[in-house]
Amino acid sequence: MKLVGIAGTVEDKSYNRMLLEFIANHFSGLVDIEILSIDDLPMFDQDNDVTNSGAVQYLNRKISNADGVIIATPEHNHTITAALKSALEWLSFKVHPFSDKPVMIVGASYYEQGSSRAQLNLRQILEAPGVNAIVFPGNEFLLANVKEAFDDDGNLKDEKTVAFLQSNLQKFKKFVKVINSMNKAAGGTDEAAQAEDLDATGKISTTVEGVDMTADDWVEQAAKKVNAVDGKTYVKLDRGLLTVDQLNYFLNSMPIELTYADSNNQFIYYNKMGGKMLAPRTPGQVGDPLSKVHPKRAIRGVKSVIHALRTGKTDMVSMPVPGNGPDKYIMHYYKAMHDEKGEYVGINEFVLDLIPIIKWYLKKTGQKLTADPNNKVDADASASTKDDSSTDADASASVDDDAADTSANVDTDASASVDENDESTTTNDSKGKDDGGSDATASASVEDWD
Amino acid sequence: MNKYIGIVGTNTQRSTNRQLLQFMERHYQDQAEIELVEVAGLPMFNKPADRVIPDRAAEIGKKIDESDGVIISTPEYDHAVPAVLMNALEWLSYGIHPFLDKPVMIIGASFGSLGTSRAQAHLRQMLDAPELGARIMPSSEYLLGHVLEAFDKDGNLNDQGRIDRLDALFADFEEFVKISKELWHTTEYDKQEISKLDKTDFGSN
Known part of the structure; x- marks a missing residue:
């Protein structure tokens, strides 16, 4: 099973990235997690569409090809970071790699709340129709007081926390399988079928070139x-x-x-x-x-x-x-x-x-x-x-x-x-x-x- | 006459939320001064360790600080506030806290019928965070749905019912701004709390 992990931040030092790295390393026998960066994305701006840029396409491709996604979110002002929100806006504008994708949310924060509000907010955003992810229900993982949570090697100190995380991950693995088999039964992951070009950008011997297909008077033209x-x-x-x-x-x-x-x-x-x-x-x-x-x-x-x-x-x-x-x-x-x-x-x-x-x-x-x-x-x-x-x-x-x-x-x-x-x-x-x-x-x- | 800052919650050139604020600026010019402020162009907030915030953010912070209140008009992207507005609020709560105890009125316009209901709830939640600590006018949604049909060619709202509702809301906001001046008892505590948070943010670890 191939998962990708996204730390919802562009800070140089991030405890949420650290948490993801810990998950990827510690549970490498359980799941294969590749950590993706959102550092290179510009602020979402519909007037300056960069959907085709390398940075957006990289995320689009990686997420599309993954079996599932883990997002680690910090909490700023009771919500997710603008950087993460901006990334999600790019990934729900012209491309929709999250569509039907199983997603697990985790989060770490300096204080007691452990990003609880940000996680709820992220859930709401991921379930918006443009994003259309399938968010793993329950199993909240809130890592509070994160500054004290890791040892010098970047490992979580508390054994119970690690055990809880492991049980969440095992359940998420099953969730990913169920969701993806559901998608498959529905034809969703049939890649060849999904490669059908409904925009009709190709050309067959009878295609009339040089006329705007969408014109109301296409027939006449x-x-x-x-x-x-x-x-x-x-x-x-x-x-x-x-x-x-x-x-x-x-x-x-x-x-x-x-x-x-x-x-x-x-x-x-x-x-x-x-x-x-x-x-x-x-x-x-x-x-x-x-x-x-x-x-x-x-x-x-x-x-x-x-x-x-x-x-x-x-x-x-x-x-x-x-x-x-x-x-x-x-x-x-x-x-x-x-x-x-x-x-x-x-x-x-x-x-x-x-x-x-x-x-x-x-x-x-x-x-x-x-x-x-x-x-x-x-x-x-x-x-x-x-x-x-x-x-x-x-x-x-x-x-x-x-x-x-x-x-x-x-x-x-x-x-x-x-x-x-x-x-x-x-x-x-x-x-x-x-x-x-x-x-x-x-x-x-x-x-x-x- | 009170002076308000009207924040346009988007970076798009053709924004109906900007249009709504521009209408208010004209429509209430005899009652209050509304200055529109754009939040586009700020760098992505990355919590810089050196605490330095962009000049533009500092400038917006100063305008808010000097104003009697703020009106924010937000679109809705993916059931939430657009990243560009979230980003501005992050800069405006990092070492500076111009929103603290500042009266805020939230409005929003959308193409569909829901009129940014979720984004407004989201914005309320954000403004309630201690680092922002705004005084948001309670029970005061202004949801302008189907906005493409809402303005005439001069950029004025074309429905008297909608104008009346906005007038009433704005009148309430002016009262709310007055009342807010009486709500000072927690201010000192809020400031102490924030300064503690700032210390953690800027701490050596």
Whole structure:
């Protein structure tokens, strides 16, 4: 198990760093701890973003790759140091290495309090949506009167204190395992999946270059750029010949909502249904990278889904949206698309409400739905098919990849809690993090194809 | 007329918290003088053993010391006060203690609906630390949520209800500043306590 330790201070001499060093040395048989420095970070300033600097990226990389983190915090003015807070602000602005990371807090102070208030405050900060760490509950380690606590070799003098620390560490090790296996089950630590580039910064043969993907009129601009045909021009299809107009009539009258995301993770088409859509899209969204049309919290789940489709782990992912009741059962299906050579070319997402179909079938055949006595799904899951039994109804919540969700989420009270920042970048960045859905549920959808 | 220092709790150029203080500066100019002070640009607090604090921190400390009270407007980052404001408060409690017994009013503005509620509670906790020892006006949150819609093009609050609430709070603050002058009985003890803390901080070990 690989842990990293951060002493929450930039002082030359720090008892908290000393405490971390003691933990790293004394318990080296128990855990492998690498101590990281926050000395080189400038004060957080959203106007002067240094996220890409070596100092921030070093911490980002080290923390991301660690199984867990131990933070030793001093207490200044009843709270953590500005230096530590600033580091956490950098690590929750454009990058989020603490997300879902198990974190243990320890602290040392000159006086009786042993950094008690700072530890509570740090807990609160770590649990803010932008940081999103999983803080080890209970097991507070408060080292008071620290000036007398160490011997000349930097070892803690009091045996009981050492024993208590050891028992905390052993429990934290288990906690790390549990949290990380939970994340893994949720697809969270699947590195290959997480490498999916939802910002669509890559290029495939059909990518239209030189047009701002996020522009509201991306379709118009991109069409002009490639001299796209429209109207009465004929298009030869695999087995058929239609004009562009005819193709539109045909697609727009589909009784399902269709969305095309290409293999570069760019959202490039939806069949404009008009009226109230089950998964609303807006014309300006077409062309956007997939990162832009999903709430932040859903990103990991989305990556897992795309990765599974891209790698052929599954051919289709099916997800009921939350809130399905007896009158409505909306499904999102993500179907991998392949070219004639079998190469992955993107996702065909289709959305439909199953209930009218079920009702029609029951009516026509004179049948009715009854509960299956052998069903293991709880009764609330209603007219469940076998598919549902693998995931609870909430499971799909945040993978629900419709853009409307993003805006809906932003309006909830929950989201408001994050964006007390002054600047819109941070705000937007963290806004998504605090939407109604939750990560765990997002990626639980991976279960769908297990 | 009382003179107040308005501390902008952020280093960003486009700050709605600064805007809120600027509005107060204009809006109350007939009642009080409010001087805005920026906390950006101070070096990261590292508890220097030589006790030397930056000139800029000393200058801010002097302004606070000479004022009748302080108004702090804080954003909220990660459910807490921004590091840049925390850093300023660390310098302003290291060997100098300009906040000691100084009346303080806390306000804050945010994009979302919560209006920095957590950051304000956090700031209260900090200002209560013995090295700061401020007299924070009790029961007086001013949470300006949805701030992007809160100002008109001239930078004035556009909702009369919100202005009335701020007026009432400011009137209370002026009273609180008066009353605070009567709260002197613990001052000597506080000073002794602080000087003990300073000795520990600056001790040879």
